[in-house]
Amino acid sequence: PIIFSVMRSLIMLLVVVGLSFEAIPCDIDVKFTSKTDKKFRVDLFVPSLKVKADNIIFNEKGQNKKINVKGDNCDGAPKDKWLIQSFRLSNETQEWEQVKNITAKFFGNGHIKFIFNDELEPVLRDKVGVWSSEGEFWG
Secondary structure, three states: OHHHHHHHHHHHHHHHHHHHHHHOOEEEEEEEEEOOOOOEEEEEEEHHHOEEEEEEEEOOOOOEEEEEEEEOOOOOOOOOOEEEEEEEEOOOOOOEEEEEEEEEEEEEEEEEEEEEOOOOOEEEEEEEEEEEEOOOOOO
16 A cells, blocks of 8 residues: 555665765864863874874964865774874873873764863864764764
8 A cells, every 4th residue: 555655665765865875975174172271182093084193283272273084985884983082291201191082983074173171182062064973972
């Protein structure tokens, strides 16, 4: 009957939308902002695109940095989560000490913005045209 036809059409539509969503290339501006006077470093890794932006240094409050991540598949394989690491500069050794690692998957076309307070933990502040999953930021 007609109910089965409608359900079959709805399922096909969901499959097509799901597959096309996976095939959309991404173009994401990843913005970082310092809200602290502490000197710190950020590293960004996107394994599915082989993007590595490391040694992004912040020296003072109010500094902004932007990295563009662009490619055919930001989402990648199930284990290909993005990694954002923060480091503080040791006063004693003048070496970088890791503070926090966060992982998630991001995909879409737009921007995401992380701020860093005195704890130097990345805080997702803004997300436009970008979706996230499988990590510390959902939705």
